[in-house]
Amino acid sequence: MSADPGGPESLPRHIAVIMDGNGRWAAARGLPRAMGHRQGVEAVRALVRGAGELGVTHLTLFGFSTENWRRSSEEVNTLFDLLKQFVDADLDDLARNGVRIRILGSRAGLSRDIGDIIDRAESRTAANTQFNLNIAFNYGARDEIVRAVRALLEEAASGAFDGKVDEKAFAARLDTSGLPDPDLIIRTSGEMRISNFLLWQGAYAELVFLDVLWPDFTIEHMKEAIAIYQSRHRRFGGRP
Numbered sequence: 001m002s003a004d005p006g007g008p009e010s011l012p013r014h015i016a017v018i019m020d021g022n023g024r025w026a027a028a029r030g031l032p033r034a035m036g037h038r039q040g041v042e043a044v045r046a047l048v049r050g051a052g053e054l055g056v057t058h059l060t061l062f063g064f065s066t067e068n069w070r071r072s073s074e075e076v077n078t079l080f081d082l083l084k085q086f087v088d089a090d091l092d093d094l095a096r097n098g099v100r101i102r103i104l105g106s107r108a109g110l111s112r113d114i115g116d117i118i119d120r121a122e123s124r125t126a127a128n129t130q131f132n133l134n135i136a137f138n139y140g141a142r143d144e145i146v147r148a149v150r151a152l153l154e155e156a157a158s159g160a161f162d163g164k165v166d167e168k169a170f171a172a173r174l175d176t177s178g179l180p181d182p183d184l185i186i187r188t189s190g191e192m193r194i195s196n197f198l199l200w201q202g203a204y205a206e207l208v209f210l211d212v213l214w215p216d217f218t219i220e221h222m223k224e225a226i227a228i229y230q231s232r233h234r235r236f237g238g239r240p
């Protein structure tokens with residue numbers, strides 16, 4: 001839980017983004033959905049480069065949800081290929097620039113090569129501290145919560161955990177263990193829902209919904225969302 005009371009003027013330390021609208025972007029151009037996803041990766045690249053310059057230190061991007069398995073196998077394969085291509089092409093550069101990469105989500109159901117890519121990205125950047133890039137991939141908040149409960153039960157059964165469950169012990173078993181909660185969650189494409197993203201961590205996040213489709217997202221939209229965030233008063237249940 002963030003100790004920073006936030007409020008006007010303060011910069012969000014951790015921004016999380018539900019990158020939505022790739023399919024509609026492609027459909028509007030008469031292109032296959034894959035082209036929308038491809039263009040979406042370009043928006044990711046630009047954002048990862050620009051976010052650090054804005055002073056944000058943690059960026060979490062929702063790339064593939066546990067519910068996205070309901071899409072065609074062709075589309076699912078495209079999204080997995082794009083993660084692989086992104087890491088292959090950008091890992092060196094990100095590692096050199098002090099970016100620490102974490103992949104949030106379940107490893108169950110992922111192929112061996114995707115698992116290897118995730119391990120490579122995380123281990124290669126584990127010592128970096130300049131900027132934190134988290135990619136939620138095969139991520140669903142309900143699944144994450146269930147996995148955390150299972151971890152607590154298993155550790156309690158083996159004696160590794162004393163069984164005293166509190167918020168801190170629980171949060172430490174989530175994929176985001178050690179990371180600050182998101183201050184701001186942005187969703188693009190005009191949809192106004194959370195779609196199973198960061199349900200625990202986002203308990204007090206400010207939500208900003210933008211009408212732009214993800215492939216058209218630029219650093220200017222990020223600045224716009226930050227300005228909206230900065231105009232709000234975070235109260236965390238208290239009375240300022």
Ligand code: IPE
Pocket residue numbers: 019020021022023024025063064065068079189214
């Ligand atoms: C977001 O774009 C990318 C993922 C969910 C993987 P969509 O593919 O959901 O695009 P729309 O919502 O159909 O336009």
Ligand code: IPE
Pocket residue numbers: 018019020021062063064065068191193195
């Ligand atoms: C949320 O977008 C998941 C990602 C951005 C990866 P969806 O497009 O899958 O969400 P719904 O289906 O509109 O709720």
Ligand code: MG
Pocket residue numbers: 020021022
């Ligand atoms: Mg969508």
